Amino acid sequence: MLHNQSILNNPFLNKGTAFTKEERQKLGLTGTLPSQVQTLEQQTTQAYAQFQSKTTPLEKRIFLMTLFNENRTLFYRLMDDHLVEFMPIVYDPVVADSIEQYNELFLNPQNAAFVSVDAPDDIEDTLRNAAGGRDIRLVVVTDSEGILGMGDWGVNGVDIAIGKLMVYTAAAGIDPSQVLPVSIDAGTNNQKLLNDPLYLGNRHERVTGDRYYETIDKFVQAEQKLFPESLLHWEDFGRSNAQVILDKYKDKIATFNDDIQGTGMVVLAGILGALNISKENIKDQKILTFGAGTAGMGIANQIMDELMQEGLTEEEAKQHFYAVDKQGLLFEDTADLTPAQKPFTRKRSEFTNADELTNLEAIVKAVHPTIMIGTSTQPGAFTETIVKEMADHTERPIIFPLSNPTKLAEATAENLIKWTDGRALVATGIPAEDVDYNGVSYQIGQGNNALMYPGLGFGLIASTAKLLNKETLSAACHALGGIVDTSKPGAAVLPPVSKITEFSQKLAEVVAQSIVDQGLNKEPIQDVKKAVADMKWTPEYQDINND
Ligand SMILES: NC(=O)c1ccc[n+]([C@@H]2O[C@H](COP(=O)([O-])OP(=O)(O)OC[C@H]3O[C@@H](n4cnc5c(N)ncnc54)[C@H](O)[C@@H]3O)[C@@H](O)[C@H]2O)c1
Numbered sequence: 330m331l332h333n334q335s336i337l338n339n340p341f342l343n344k345g346t347a348f349t350k351e352e353r354q355k356l357g358l359t360g361t362l363p364s365q366v367q368t369l370e371q372q373t374t375q376a377y378a379q380f381q382s383k384t385t386p387l388e389k390r391i392f393l394m395t396l397f398n399e400n401r402t403l404f405y406r407l408m409d410d411h412l413v414e415f416m417p418i419v420y421d422p423v424v425a426d427s428i429e430q431y432n433e434l435f436l437n438p439q440n441a442a443f444v445s446v447d448a449p450d451d452i453e454d455t456l457r458n459a460a461g462g463r464d465i466r467l468v469v470v471t472d473s474e475g476i477l478g479m480g481d482w483g484v485n486g487v488d489i490a491i492g493k494l495m496v497y498t499a500a501a502g503i504d505p506s507q508v509l510p511v512s513i514d515a516g517t518n519n520q521k522l523l524n525d526p527l528y529l530g531n532r533h534e535r536v537t538g539d540r541y542y543e544t545i546d547k548f549v550q551a552e553q554k555l556f557p558e559s560l561l562h563w564e565d566f567g568r569s570n571a572q573v574i575l576d577k578y579k580d581k582i583a584t585f586n587d588d589i590q591g592t593g594m595v596v597l598a599g600i601l602g603a604l605n606i607s608k609e610n611i612k613d614q615k616i617l618t619f620g621a622g623t624a625g626m627g628i629a630n631q632i633m634d635e636l637m638q639e640g641l642t643e644e645e646a647k648q649h650f651y652a653v654d655k656q657g658l659l660f661e662d663t664a665d666l667t668p669a670q671k672p673f674t675r676k677r678s679e680f681t682n683a684d685e686l687t688n689l690e691a692i693v694k695a696v697h698p699t700i701m702i703g704t705s706t707q708p709g710a711f712t713e714t715i716v717k718e719m720a721d722h723t724e725r726p727i728i729f730p731l732s733n734p735t736k737l738a739e740a741t742a743e744n745l746i747k748w749t750d751g752r753a754l755v756a757t758g759i760p761a762e763d764v765d766y767n768g769v770s771y772q773i774g775q776g777n778n779a780l781m782y783p784g785l786g787f788g789l790i791a792s793t794a795k796l797l798n799k800e801t802l803s804a805a806c807h808a809l810g811g812i813v814d815t816s817k818p819g820a821a822v823l824p825p826v827s828k829i830t831e832f833s834q835k836l837a838e839v840v841a842q843s844i845v846d847q848g849l850n851k852e853p854i855q856d857v858k859k860a861v862a863d864m865k866w867t868p869e870y871q872d873i874n875n876d
């Protein structure tokens with residue numbers, strides 16, 4: 330039996346002023362609310378007016394988070410109605426501000442689980458307590474070592490897990506009571522946080538090595554034990570751990586790393602969209618990834634798989650890539666290569682001036698890439714000189730400056746369009762306005778994994794997937810084709826966020842079909858479309874059974 334006040338304080342059950350007279354009677358809420366009974370529509374109108382009265386993006390976010398804390402149904406109903414407006418507020422880029430000010434703004438743990446490296450024996454209880462008896466199907470976990478491109482944010486990074494989950498529900502329709510955001514607090518190397526008396530996380534340096542990996546393993550074991558039907562999504566781990574963790578679990582459980590695989594997917598989908606516009610072939614492209622870290626190498630691997638599916642051998646496919654990191658173009662003998670970088674290195678003998686290829690300008694001059702992707706965290710790195718040099722050697726340069734948040738982008742969409750006289754095919758990490766240039770309105774696709782992971786994850790959950798493999802990833806990358814009208818001048822390389830619910834559903838169906846076709850579903854599924862449709866949650870008030 331639920332205590333009356335606990336219903337009002339439970340965001341998964343609370344309806345606020347929408348509790349009917351009968352419900353108030355039944356649940357012991359009579360007299361605990363003003364007498365008027367409102368509809369969800371009336372509540373939505375009132376809440377949106379309040380939202381609009383807030384002047385800064387952060388104030389808007391704080392208001393929405395308060396609503397989220399109170400009443401998930403109302404929050405998601407409002408988000409459904411104003412999806413394009415709310416995405417940048419609850420998610421990237423404004424989530425970055427809330428992460429930087431997490432301690433100052435803290436009001437509510439938002440049903441997250443806080444796993445501590447200092448209390449390994451509490452991990453199972455931690456997850457159980459945070460789930461509070463809910464049937465968890467989706468876990469987004471971060472250790473916050475690489476939050477967007479902003480580095481280490483300790484426990485503050487929990488907001489990215491919460492934000493990613495909000496997009497899951499808004500875009501794909503995962504039931505918000507079936508999700509669990511998790512912070513793995515392994516300490517932090519962010520000196521500012523360690524010195525901050527208000528910092529809420531473990532006040533010591535990051536734990537690394539065996540103790541770190543034991544914590545991760547304990548977490549995975551407990552997560553699988555408590556929520557055997559769940560999908561595990563990894564977010565914003567550091568460069569040295571992200572791939573290692575993924576490789577350890579990817580063949581055993583339903584899991585993926587969003588920065589590696591989600592980003593790889595959205596970039597390949599964007600490239601396929603761009604090539605649809607330029608009518609070029611992927612086998613004729615030279616791909617430069619600037620910032621050969623977690624995302625950069627995830628992107629390279631996804632494109633590599635596509636080239637191999639197009640019939641190239643591994644050796645042939647590798648010849649299409651130029652990976653660039655701090656050291657410059659990565660060669661076989663470059664110092665400090667990561668395991669993910671090694672397969673994508675070049676030979677010095679390919680270039681007459683190999684030793685000079687230590688900066689992007691020299692590399693672009695030597696390579697003449699047709700595709701340039703930025704995941705470097707280096708703002709403004711795609712300069713006018715570099716972009717013009719690239720555009721001098723290819724008709725439709727494909728340029729995706731993807732570093733987030735806004736202040737870290739390698740270039741703006743507007744500059745890329747201007748510098749190339751409208752020829753560049755552009756996608757940016759954060760939302761970008763249309764660019765009006767020479768009478769054409771250029772629509773800019775959002776090259777953000779948020780376009781892909783909700784549909785991917787939802788499809789995996791709905792199909793009760795045992796694991797995610799290359800076949801399913803590849804099928805998903807091709808699922809967005811045909812949504813954008815590429816014959817229109819200024820067409821975007823990716824479908825707009827305004828259609829995210831539509832294409833997330835399509836993506837989920839393609840993913841679920843691929844799982845079932847490969848026999849990777851745990852439970853029998855007769856009708857894939859129905860399985861996806863049945864799983865979809867919509868923000869409407871349900872009857873509460875209080876027995
Ligand atoms: N749009 C998206 O969907 C999306 C997805 C994932 C990551 N990102 C963004 O990409 C960026 C990188 O994320 P990550 O997870 O790969 O981080 P990461 O730390 O794993 O990788 C960043 C890489 O950039 C390299 N780098 C740093 N300075 C450089 C320089 N001067 N020149 C060349 N390379 C340099 C680093 O050495 C590292 O290898 C972040 O800003 C992140 O927000 C965007």
Ligand SMILES: O=C(O)C[C@H](O)C(=O)O
Pocket residue numbers: 421476477478565587588732733758777778779
């Ligand atoms: O969070 C985002 O906006 C995309 C991506 O996962 C990132 O780390 O930048």
Ligand SMILES: [Mn+2]
Pocket residue numbers: 477564565587588
């Ligand atoms: Mn990320």
